[in-house]
Amino acid sequence: MRLLKEKIKNEGIVLNNSILKVDAFLNHQIDPELMMELGREFSKRFADKKVSKILTIESSGIAVALTTALFFHVPVVFARKQKSSTMNENLYSTKVFSFTKNITNNVAVSKKFLPPGENILILDDFLANGEAAMGLVDLVHQAGSNVVGIGIVIEKSFQPGRKRLIDAGYQVESLARIKAFEKGQIVFADDNE
Ligand code: 5GP
Numbered sequence: 001m002r003l004l005k006e007k008i009k010n011e012g013i014v015l016n017n018s019i020l021k022v023d024a025f026l027n028h029q030i031d032p033e034l035m036m037e038l039g040r041e042f043s044k045r046f047a048d049k050k051v052s053k054i055l056t057i058e059s060s061g062i063a064v065a066l067t068t069a070l071f072f073h074v075p076v077v078f079a080r081k082q083k084s085s086t087m088n089e090n091l092y093s094t095k096v097f098s099f100t101k102n103i104t105n106n107v108a109v110s111k112k113f114l115p116p117g118e119n120i121l122i123l124d125d126f127l128a129n130g131e132a133a134m135g136l137v138d139l140v141h142q143a144g145s146n147v148v149g150i151g152i153v154i155e156k157s158f159q160p161g162r163k164r165l166i167d168a169g170y171q172v173e174s175l176a177r178i179k180a181f182e183k184g185q186i187v188f189a190d191d192n193e
Contacts, residue, residue, distance in 0.1 A: 001041055001175040005188055007034060008154065014181045018128075018156070019100060026125055026153065030063050038175055039067025042123065042151045045173040049148040051121045053077060055114070055140060057096070057107060057132050060125040064153055068123060077113045079139060082106040092142040096135035099128040109139050116144030127152040127174060130161030137168070149173065157189050 011024040025031040042064070051072045056065040057079045065076045082093065082105070093108035114120075122136045133150050140147050150165055155174030165172045177189035 001038070003034065003037055004153070004176045007031070008176055008178075008186060012186060014184045014186060017181055018159070020126075020154065020156070020178070020181070020186070022154070026063070027060050032063075035063045035067045036070075038064045038153060039069075039071050041175055042068040042121075042173065043071030046121055046149045046151065046171075049121065050119050051148055052119045053114075053145075054121050054123055055079065055109070055136050056123045057081075057136060061123055064125065065123045068121070068151070072121075075113075077109055079107045079109045079136060082108050092139045094135045094138040094142075097129075097131045099131065107135050107139070111143070114139065114143040114145065118143070118145040119148045120145050121149050121151060122147060123151045123153075125153045127155040127161040127165075127172075128159045130164040133161065133165055134168070137170070151175075154178065 007025055013021040015021050025034055051074055053074050054065045054069045054076045056062060062078050069076045090111055091108040093106055095104050096107045097104045120140045122133060124132050137147050149171040152174040155162055155177045157177045157179055162172055178186055179189040180187045
């Protein structure tokens, strides 16, 4: 998606060989017009999926999940990172290893908001190793619902997440795909022109 790639090129900061900082429009300050365009694009790419609910993870997936949900006219649920791993019978929970923070979070969603039989679209801001996305898939399966696709704002294609999700049988739609960071510069994968 050209608009997103321009934004990443102009405002993204390559922190080291594997982390991109996009605090200027996605992870701290949020660009609402851009979020609307990302939502529009996701709604086109998953138009045939009969999406009934969108699931994301706090906090950086929420903005784009909301704008996408506006196009589908469906609710958004975000999985919450929990302080303790205490079992709670009203929650579905799973463990997600955080690539950027190097810790494992317990991630949970209320059973009330994730009933069985839904067509769930999973969205997140970044795809690295696929931990967050696979954790969300696990929550959907615990609920007895169906994952209809996985939408990612920025995919780092040089990390294993995409392959992992495709191998598990999911349609993965990434709006910007980064092939490499070379000397602090961002190289996009060509199939995303
Ligand atoms: P994964 O779970 O696929 O290993 O990593 C994706 C999650 O880690 C995303 O939810 C995102 O919060 C975070 N993440 C992974 N790579 C990056 C990155 O390069 N920049 C930022 N800002 N977050 C990242």
